[in-house]
Amino acid sequence: MLFTDLDLNEDLLDALYDMRFDECTPIQEQCIPHILENRDLIGIAQTGTGKTAAYLLPLLTLLCREPHPKDSVNCLVMAPTRELARQIDQALQGFGYYMDINGVAVYGGNDGARYEQERRSLSAGADIVIATPGRLITHLQLGTLDLSRTTHLVLDEADRMLDMGFSEDIMKIVENLPQKRQTILFSATMPPKIAELARQIMHDPVEVSIAVSKPAEKIDQSVYICKEGDKTAIIKHLFKEKAPERVILFASSKQKVKDLNISLQRAGYNVAAMHSDLEQKQRDEVMLDFKARRIDILVATDIVARGIDIDDITLVINYDAPHDAEDYVHRIGRTARAGREGRAITLVGERDRTALASIENLLNEKIARAALPEGMSAPVPDNMTRGKKNGTRKHSHTNKHYNNHRNGHNHTTSKSTKTNSRGKKGHPQQGKDTP
Structure with a gap:
């Protein structure tokens, strides 16, 4: 119509x-x-x-x-x-x-x-x-x-x-x-x-x-089953494979956001943090810089998962699997907007198993597993989820929105x-x- x-x-x-x-x-x-x-x-x-x-x-x-x-x-x-x-x-x-x-x-x-x-x-x-x-x-x-x-x-x-x-x-x-x-x-x-x-x-x-509660059809979803202590190293490995650009990195707490921001800054990446401890003026400045491409990586709590309208995000990384499965859909929904393609990567440590099972139950499928970087190993055999199919199933829904x-x-x-x-x-x- x-x-x-x-x-x-x-x-x-x-x-x-x-x-x-x-x-x-x-x-x-x-x-x-x-x-x-x-x-x-x-x-x-x-x-x-x-x-x-x-x-x-x-x-x-x-x-x-x-x-x-x-x-x-x-x-x-x-x-x-x-x-x-x-x-x-x-x-x-x-x-x-x-x-x-x-x-x-x-x-x-x-x-x-x-x-x-x-x-x-x-x-x-x-x-x-x-x-x-x-x-x-x-x-x-x-x-x-x-x-x-x-x-x-x-x-x-x-x-x-x-x-x-x-x-x-x-x-x-x-x-x-x-x-x-x-x-x-x-x-x-x-x-x-x-x-x-x-x-x-x-x-x-x-x-x-x-x-x-269905992700956009053009989101390429994958998970890394890893040890909690390897998560930051995996992120740096991903950024070495492909230089980060238009990336949102979600973490479950303000402290994790702050720590990740410092770690990535020390590694030489163009990164900024977004969390509720920031004053409104600081939030506005961070978002303006990110929209203007002066920042490559935005590390954030779920304050950014809803209500932020940026069309060209290429990659969403979940440092933690969100415990609310609906939040997973909202987080990865920052990419593949307005008909574009995008990637969503979730790092699943020992404490994220139940959350991953909940997400896959909501999606009614098993998200594709990615191979860990050389020298890393999963903490347990990957049999803790209840997905019905291997690989990434794609869903279709309307992706249009107001920007x-x-x-x-x-x-x-x-x-x-x-x-x-x-x-x-x-x-x-x-x-x-x-x-």
């Missing part, structure tokens, strides 16, 4: 035209019509399927259609991390470029000047507020946020928010919203806790499920000053592959 086949706002279609977004992904095709009908909706879809556009496009259309006060928060989008909040905000700027829509991004980890800017923006009202739960609670407690007239609520990556302990915060925020509203919930999975949350806060929701790297967080766009080739002046995000 084409975006022009949907009942979307004309100025919004102009922005999509400029960005060369023509065809809907499956999640967009199935969700947009229901949201345009003001239905509550549960969308089950993993990162990279285009879910951000699946709710932003119809909500922008509804906000233009419906009369609403300009001094209130009309739509609230909640996200688990500041990185995802920033990404959604950037997407909003692109989609709403020709529309008289204003949005505010609200998240923690900022200085006093940033907080004051948030306070002023919220007091003036905003069509769309994109925020993390903790920061929202702070503004509610200080009386700087009024949600009494909010008509649309979105919970993006709701499963992640519950995993991070935001359940109580979410319910407190919902208590401040009107009973009569549209509620949209997106999650990568549908565990009982998500079903219970939906039961409490939604009314007769439509459920749409797309390609749950946007414009800066800024508080914004108001006016269609009167911007035109494109259909009567509008050039959009800054022309030439992207897919939303």
